[in-house]
Amino acid sequence: MSPLTYIFLLPILGALLILLIPGNYKFVIRCVALLASLISLVVAVFVFCTYETSPVVHGFHYVQQCAWAPSVGINYHVGVDGINLGLILMGATVLFAAVCVSHQVKTREKEFYLLLLMMGGGILGAFVSLDLFFFYFFHEFALVPTFIMIGIWGKGEDKNYATFQITLYLSIGALLVLLGLIALYLQLPPPDRTFDIVALTDYFKEHPMAEAPQRIIFPLLLFGFGILVSLWPFHTWAPLGYGSAPTATAMVHAGVLKKFGLYGLIRVALPLMPDEAQHWANILSLLCLGNILYCGLVAMRQRNLNLLIGNSSVAHMGFAFLGIASLSLIGITGTVLIMVAHGFLAALTFSLSGYLRDEAKTLEIDELGGLLRKLPFIGAVMIIAMLAGCGVPGFAGFPGEVLVLFGSWQRSEMIAGLAVWGALVIAGVYMLRAIRNVWHGDKEWPAIADVSTLWRKIPYSLLLIGLILFGCFPRLLTDKIKASVAPVVRMVGAEAIEMAPVTHVHITK
């Protein structure tokens, strides 16, 4: 069996095991959850480290394929290439970190860990799948756990509204995607019909899809996936949902699940429907300015730290879309890097704000202040994360954003210019202001304690390591991403632009 199968199966098996343990064995339940997610992370690290030396099938490593329902063209097919390699590593890390920080949960632990592992296993399954059926299937797997977790353990007055809003939005997006994927599958002649991504890509390479079906299917996928990634103006579910969600849910959702839509666009929509991708690229780049500028300005006005982080995470998604809209090798490579970087970043910020919420009992920025004296570790990490959020070099977000801006510049200078303004100026303003208002100042906090043991610092440190590692050595990822994005870009028909010098620019800076 491919190690990729273990990566998503272990959390799901862990969840099933937890189902059988009586609810009052809380320690055992937590141990099972930690162990399942830890082994999954270890396997993911193993896959990342041995990626280059493993055998290659059709450009994918660690491939496992077997028939599942041949009459409908469904196969179990997993594999990893440069595009999902980083996402799998990031997803497994975030899941483990989310389980670690969940010691704050003190009610109904059994259900909590069960749902969290289902959610994490589901999304990891979506990232390793090379069959559109399972790709969709595993993503939807996470919808119900999200709903129940926000409902039971969520916080805030708008909790009920938030649960339904996030569920309905995500379902609309997912169902549009489902329609698009089924229509895509039906483009093949009856005997060859398959949901296998590799087979579909090969087929459409030989027989490009006709104009008319592209015109229907591409917008379905673009807006379906777009809603899942909170593309402006379909983003309103995200800040409120994350603001109300329990810490672990927000980490996994904002960090990992949200990348599903971007991944789907790069993996499916762009290579299979190149004509419409060219056609929609300009509209998409305008919409992502909506994310970057509009949501940036909205984030500036927030008085609640979680809503601020939520809005800033929506704004970051604008950069990821901008790279896709550039349709260039360099831009899409940057998008994939941003996806990984933002996964670590979003999980880190939500885990820290969750800690803060539990300690300070509020996240209203006006009521906070002067916390750095009491919370040196949490505060320092949060300040680092916030600086990483405004694109400071040394963190993984920076090389990603630079690559995206280079890619986007070739398409339209004006849009790239506006995006830079949004990223540097607007993000700088709200992040620095939040740092000042939350951490500095002379407010006294008697009953508040920092993370005490080394053990408790692990989840934050892991996420920070990911951020710094890929920030200082982006070529660990970009070389692999580039090799896998190049065929996608070739299918879209844009000229491949050599990008090696760009990473040097950053490293020697």
Added chain:
Amino acid sequence: MNFSLLTLEIAVVALALGLILMDLWTPPPAKRKLGWVAVVGLLAILGLSFTIHSDSVAAGTSMLVQDGLAVFFQRLFLIAAIFVLIMANETASRLSMGIAEFHAIVLMALAGMMLAAAANDFILLFVALELISISFYVLVSFQRARLQSLEAGVKYLIQSALSAAILVFGIALVFGASNQTNFVMLNSESAALDSNKVYWLGILMVLFGLTFKISAFPLQVWAPDVYQGAPTPVTAFLATGSKAAGFVLVLRVLFLAIPKLAVHWDKFLMLTSAITILYGNLCAIPQRNLKRLLGYSSIANAGYMLLGVAALNESGSAAVLYYLAGYLFTLAAAFLVICVVMKDSDDVAHLAGLGRRSPMLAGALTLVMVSLAGIPPLAGFLGKFLLLRALIEHGPTNPACYWLAFVAVAGVVISLYYYFAVIRVMYWAKDPPDLSAITVPSGIAIPLVVCVLAMIYLGVYPGTVLASATEAVKALKF
């Protein structure tokens, strides 16, 4: 006459009569055990159904055919009846009297459904439907002391009689136009009948009458009232068995009697489907009574299944069969939970705190709602997936399919709201009135686990059941 075609039906009727006779000699305290005799008997008949070689009998001009389609549905009905009898055993104390009669009448309705599955003639179709309907008149109003049950019985009687009248009028017109009642003979004479307006009107009235059984527009109004008022096991049988019987007849009429005409009916079917989906889902939103909510949901689900019929292709009909199989286990699980939890009232608010009172029941009901909403990894998702696939496959011949697919998706999104509201009440409703733990009797727990496993199996691994559904619809012509 070949009695071997009727083996299963004869066995069921014999079991029913045997139960009534046994009731005479059984002392009152032991009477409730008779239900388990019936369950065991049905399990044996279900086993027997696997020894019947369906392919040995080709669809001829006989009144009754024992083809793959018939056997598939007969097994479905047998499984449904087993769950219904189990529920009846567990809720026997709530049925005022005559528990043996109750079981016997359920078996009679089952015999009607099994005949309907094998009907190859309008006469047998009508007889089978009447056997089902008349059994249900009694079953729906079985709790004679309960006003709601009586009200539901009267409503069911009146609307069922109306639909039967329309149906039999349609059959008369068909016979008048063609001198035939046999499906295969009608098809062979289709060239002469295609332009006959009376014949068309007859077929239209037959389909109109059948929408009552599947609770689709325009004869869907009865479903919520009757679902709410009828005893819970009866509601379960209406939702799983009776609806499936309606669908097998729709499939047989459309694709055996008039396969060549059916292409002209796709707009009618699509419109019916769209209205049914929207009506069911929109009306379900404000419902507070769980059984009533499931009544509206059953209307919406009839609409989804009509998508597969409207697709007019083999994969569409196979998807309908697959969906019905998934729907059977989903609703059986729902009503098993309702049997235990909803003792005094069917109000959704009554579920408050169920997540703490009985994690097992709450978990099962959550999975039911998730499956009905069509979310992986459960049966409802795969069913909807196959239906949509079949519908979009038909798209190139009729672009209206794409719009219908959007209506279906809109319906699914609306339905999430009310299905998930039930989940919310179970897990995080404010101030649950009662937090005492509920003990689940093993008579409920075991079938419930079976249902949940079947839901997951059908949602994860479509292979075997889909293959048998595809094999079954080979009996039809497209």
